[in-house]
Amino acid sequence: MATIDSKIPEGPIAEKWTNYKAHQKLVNPANKRRLDIIVVGTGLAGASAAASLGEMGFKVFNFCIQDSPRRAHSIAAQGGINAAKNYQNDGDSIYRLFYDTVKGGDYRAREANVYRLAEVSNNIIDQCVAQGVPFAREYGGTLANRSFGGAQVSRTFYAKGQTGQQLLLGAYSALSHQVHAGTVKLYTRYEMEDIVIVDGRARGIIAKNLVTGKLERFAAHAVVIATGGYGNTYFLSTNAMACNCTAAMACYRKGAWFANPAYVQIHPTCIPVHGDKQSKLTLMSESLRNDGRIWVPKKIEDAKALQAGTKKGSDIPEEDRDYYLERRYPAFGNLVPRDVASRAAKERCDHGFGVNNTGLAVFLDFSESIERLGLDVVLQRYGNLFDMYEEITDVNPGELANEINGVKYYNPMMIYPAIHYTMGGIWVDYELQTSIKGLFAIGECNFSDHGANRLGASALMQGLADGYFVLPYTIQNYLADQITVPRFSTDLPEFAEAEKAVQDKIDHLMSIKGKKSVDSIHKELGRVMWEYVGMGRTAEGLKTGLAKLKEIRKEFETELFIPGSKEGLNVELDKAIRLNDFITMGELIAYDALNRNESCGGHFREEYQTEEGEAKRDDENFFYVACWEYQGSDDKAPVLYKEPLVYEAIKVQTRNYKS
Amino acid sequence: MWLSNSSIGRKVVMSVTGIALVLFLTFHMSMNLVALFSEDAYNMVCEFLGANWYALVATVALAALFVIHIIYAFWLTMMNRNARGSERYAVTQKPKNVEWASQNMLVLGIIVILGLILHFANFWYKMQFAEIIGDHFLGEYGPTNGAAYIASTFSQPVYVIVYLIWLIALWFHLTHGFWSALQTLGWSNKIWFERWKLIGNVYSTLVVLGFAVVVVIYFFKSLCC
Amino acid sequence: MDKNISFTLKVWRQNGPKEKGHFDTFQMKDIPGDTSFLEMLDILNEQLIEEGKEPIVFDHDCREGICGMCSLYINGHPHGPATGATTCQIYMRRFNDGDTITVEPWRSAGFPVIKDLMVDRSAYDKIMQAGGYVSVRTGAPQDANAILIPKQNADEAMDAASCIGCGACVAACKNGSAMLFVSAKVSQLALLPQGRPEAARRAKAMLAKMDELGFGNCTNTRACEAECPKNISISNIARLNREFIKAKLKD
Structure with missing residues (x-):
């Protein structure tokens, strides 16, 4: 059994982050130039991290699957971003934002991480305003706020119904600035297919150029993945069509633990499903609940x-x-x-x-x-x-x-x-480092800050907090002793091996030559996931679900048909690679949901509810982060490790929104 | 030089020359109106604008404006065609709010030039040009009897029709050119855009009417007498 | 209730940037009116795959009108017949039984076709990199409320900032000009005090990059504004012109 060190700093909760920063190791400017960092993803977390790291002087390689960093799905967030500014004088504070977030997460988040998130929330607003993000304003010229679900104060900053867009464009502009300055090299229409581990540390990635279809190798001293959530496992979700968990699954398959996969957020205000040809679900902003009555x-x-x-x-x-x-x-x-x-x-x-x-x-x-x-x-x-x-x-x-x-x-x-956001993700410690050294995960892609449920307007906050204000510090603590390590050659056998594995997988998928399209199998996966691993789960249903997922895997392996060739642009091939990982992800969600014999936040087990139908937590037995470790094959069940949650500042209670 | 190597600079050249030409048209139109009231007065203006040094300088400047405006127009159109790429859309539809004139300025401009050439043959060649080369009998009525040329040209229905077509093309060209020039110079916003458009339409109409009135009246005069 | 419609679909197919393209014609049967345009293409692609053929390649992602990924020139309009909406927000109820629907890629020298209906819009990124930002370091800027911005300016900046970078303005423009895109960003930052110090430099740098990348000269036809899915106004172009001319006159 691995020991889990979440590296939470000593001291009272309000001082942990300050203490950490005061004592962490730094990299001096001359050495930063010699260190390379790969950042995968250009959403709020990825773009802000790449921009900030580039600006610090590191050499950054930034990847995205779309044609431009500005398309990342963070752009679709409508409502707003929380910060404990207390501009409305309604009694807000860092502590209150922290408390609301922990409570909203049904007491399943890591306290120290959430406090840090609340702490840096104010810097985010300052930073974004300085970048020229046009937040809504009052006539007096000050910033306006609105209220949001799960809070009794107005702490949400917004830019019309396009807050995510404006924040992402802010981060994208900072990123563009760095590309211009030459510190960040941008690779668009590239998809990360695997991570390369050299001597136990993450040292590079294998990425597919989606236009030429070629696999390419990239080496760096550290790898940061910011590739979002796995909501599309359910086929129908509010996620964009290209959102996928392939990068996260690549890390998981190479040994990074996956934490709390069962915590999937279902957003209450989406337009209902209307037919079987539907490709995605459209979210109507949660802000509608301010004036709309359900x-x-x-x-x-x-x-x-x-x-x-x-x-x-x-x-x-x-x-x-x-x-x-x-x-x-x-x-x-x-x-x-x-x-x-x-x-x-x-x-x-x-x-x-x-x-x-x-x-x-x-x-x-x-x-x-x-x-x-x-x-x-x-x-x-x-x-x-x-x-x-x-x-x-x-x-x-x-x-x-x-x-x-x-x-x-x-x-x-x-x-x-409808499925909207995934609180679970790659396990990270306080430094946002995964269980693989040198591999970091930020934004929705990690599990850290939202516990079992995320409050509205907190995803943007977390993405930017990780990217602007947390990772650029904590990664230095890791890189400080890497300054003597010279740049890597991508000719190392580890790279060749990883590339061959990806190539073999692609060849295998192309050779199945069945009859079913990727989407048709994905739709079946989605139906099974929604039916058995969706909003209301039971032990029995989950077991059935797992059995059905095995069937889907078999169907995928025998029935899949990909037209065209592996050379050049092949959208169906790319989707097939992603679906392969969605199936594994689906199983992982089901395993975790089956293990967690309680109801909390986005995870609702029908056996565990109060007489009034409210979620019933079991703090005695499940007050922990479930970390799953891959066992070398998709056919083997993953192994569970537990990171116990330790609450020092907040008393764990039953959530109460009644009085 | 930003007036030739930047897209806005090139457009500034178009606007400035365009505005100057609009001013010239205004002057020319006012001058023509004089003929309606007194042919002698009109002929005095013609004499005044003969081969004098100031008239020649003004003519050269005016010609330069025309030439620059025309060269830039062809140059911009060529660049813009290249920017459009080699493939054309199979189906195109003009969106609402898009004026026909705005998408056909070059065509309109070419009609205006053709009209201008005719106009030169009808008037300028026989008047100022005749004076310049010193051959006062290029035209049948001598170089300063403008009124006579007007009367003889517009007594012929073909010329009347051709001139009116020319003026209509000019009207379209001006209605777009007017606000477009100010937009290019940056003197516009959401409110002023609508104002400039209105002002431009009224102004172009007045100018074109001013020209047309002379044509039409002389034509009717020729019918009566 | 929505009716089902049947129609003829003509779709541009092109294998690569240098290849010759052509139209393929498909008969679409009984498509429900509440199907989105892209879902209709999904249905077609499923059919093509079933027949062992290669599906039509087109860009799309969020399918809720904000990412700017979807393109498509439908029946002579970028983003189809609706105003203020992207292709992914068009539903089939807008079309009639028996229609012929022609789908083409953005056609502009600045946006070469990658395959079928997918084009390369990386030129927009390059224009942004030339100056579409405020040069501020990540760190601790002043308190957000220390910069007071009149609501009107903030709202106007927001209107300009709502550009999704889809490229419809270039696709609509007979001159292949990217002025609406460039002017939206220049305007947003010129309207805010944070962007003022670099306003002149930004206008010059972004415009120079636009020209360099082969986009055309704006002739104020207003097609861009009419087709923009986010209703960005050409008053932004006037502002860009103003900023640019001012900057050049100062030099």
Whole structure:
């Protein structure tokens, strides 16, 4: 059994990071020039890290699979970014942001990491403003804030409904600056296929040039992966089409532990699934919950009429509506954390109260806020989201649809939870280093800060915290004793071996020559994952799921068909390589979910719930980070190591959003 | 030199020469109107703008403006065609808000040049040019009797029609050119864009009407008398 | 409820940047109106794969209109017939039964075709690298609220900053000019006090890079603004012109 050293610094929680920085090893400027760092990914974490490291003087190689760093999926984040600035004077503080994040994560995050995240949150806002990120402002010229799920203060900074875009463009501009300065070399339309380990340390990667189809070798003193989450394991998710876990799985297969894979976030406000040709799910910003009220009918016959299409949402009068979030959680109402809101929607739909033809949707209604604020104000806040909703569904939520007894009813939106974010990821210590020396993981790709559930507007915060303010320091602690190591040659046998392994895999996939397309198998994987490893999990279901995943793996191995050749651009081949890893990822999620006999955050085991249907944690037996180690083959079950969680500052309690 | 090696610089040259030519047109149009009120006065202006040194300097400057404007137009169009790439779209549709003139400035410009050549043959060759080379009888009415040339040219329906077509092309060219020039010089924003467009349309209409009125009136005069 | 439609699809196929391209024609049957345009292409690609043929290559990623990856020149319009929307946000209910839908790649010398409908837009990255940033080090800048910015300026900067770098402006422009893209970034940073110190340098550097990469000269046709999925205004181009001319006159 490996010993797990999470390297949490000594001292009181508020001083740990300061102490760490004061005592860590640094690399002097002359030596930085001699050290190479590979950063894979150009999202918020990757771009900000590459830019900051380049600016410090390291030689950085930065990779992305899209045609430009600016396309990384961080760009799609709508709502905002949290920071403990307390500009609104509503009693916010670093401690409160820290506390809310730990609580929101259902007490499964590592305390010290979260505190550091809250601590640097303020620097992020300062940094982004200095870069020219056009955050929303008040008339007085100061920054504006909005509130978000899981918090009782307004601490979310935003740039229209495009905060992720603006923050990413900020990081991208910093990155562009460094490319111009020559410190960062950019490789676009490249995909990392494997990591190269030399003498137990990460020393390079094998990447596929997606345009020429050729494999190329890259060497460096350290490797940072910032390749996002694995939500697309479920096929339908709010992730972009190209989001994948191949880089993370490559690290996992080479020995990096994978932590808490079962913690998958299901976002409550997505447009419901409409057909089997659908390729992705569209998220409607969580900010809609600030003014929108979520409901299903009180009467089952109304629900049946809605499902049959004989009634519309606006036909149901106020008294027959069940605003179930407000009913169950009076203190937070529609602003409960995502996992709670998602489960509550599922609970209602499971009881037959779903409101569309599939019975898998609930209403999000603006009638009350339109009456209270006026349509203009509501459109000003959410107009672009209303337009987006109308384009997709042909229903305009700002349109007056009915009037019953003098009360005006507007078309409600329909929403349903969908896979959105993955809290689990590559295990990292306090320094964001994985269990492989010299391999670091940042952003959504690591597991560290969100515990079992992530609060809204915290993903952007974590990505930028890791990239701008944490990794550029902690990586130096590792690199300080690497300054005498000369640059590596990619002719080393380790590189040749790794490249051959990837080439063999590609040849193998091309040679299967079955009948099924990658997407058709991926869709099956998604169905199995959603059905058995989705929002409500049971031990039995998970076992069935694992068995079905084995079948899917077999099908993949025998039935797969990839048209074209391995030379040149072959999108289907690239997707097949990713699907191979999604299947492994799916199994890993199922193993972890099966092991964790409790419900917490995004992981809900139906056997473990209170009488009111709330998640029931088991702190006695599961107060740990589950770290999974690959056993050399996809056919073998991974081995579990446990990193016990130690809470010094916060008393672990049952989450309560009722009062 | 940024006026030739940067895209904005090249466009600045187009705008500045364009604006100068608009001013010249305004002057020319005003001068023509004089003929409607008094042919003698008009002929005095013609005399004044004969082969005097100041008129010649102005003519050379004006010619330079034209030549620069035309050379730049062809040069820009050539560069822009190259920038478009070798393949063309199979299907194209003009988006709303895009004026037809804006996409056909070169064609309009060529029509304007052709008209100009005709105009030179009809008037300038017989007047200022005749004076320059000292052959006062290139034209049948001598170099300073502008009014007579107007009357004789526009008594012929062919010329009337050709001149009116020419003026219509000029109108299209001006309506786009006006706000486009100011936009290129950076003197525009969301509010001023609409204002310039309106001002440009009114201005171009007045200028073109001013020219057309002379053509039409002389044509009717020739019918009556 | 949405109806199903059947239509003829003409798609540009091209094997590589230097290869000769051609149109392939497909008959699409019973496509539901709530299918997105890209999902419709997915359906076609599945059919092609089933027949053992190579699927159509096209760029796409987020499929919610923000990453700027999707392109496609549909029936004479970049990003198709809708205004203020990207290709991935177009749904088939916009088309009619029996239509012929022609799909082409962005055509511009600045964006060479990689394969089929996929083009190389790395020129945009190069323009950004030339100056599309504020030179500020990661570290501890002043408190965010120490810089007061009038709401109007912040909003205007935000409007300019909403550019997704998709390239529709170049695709729409008969001159293959990237002015709308360049001007959006120059405007955003010129409107904010943080960007002012480098404003002149930025305008000159980004424009010079744009010219160098072979994009055309802006002739103010406004096609870019009309086709921009984010409704970026050409008033930004006026601002770029202003910044550039001012900078040059100062030199």
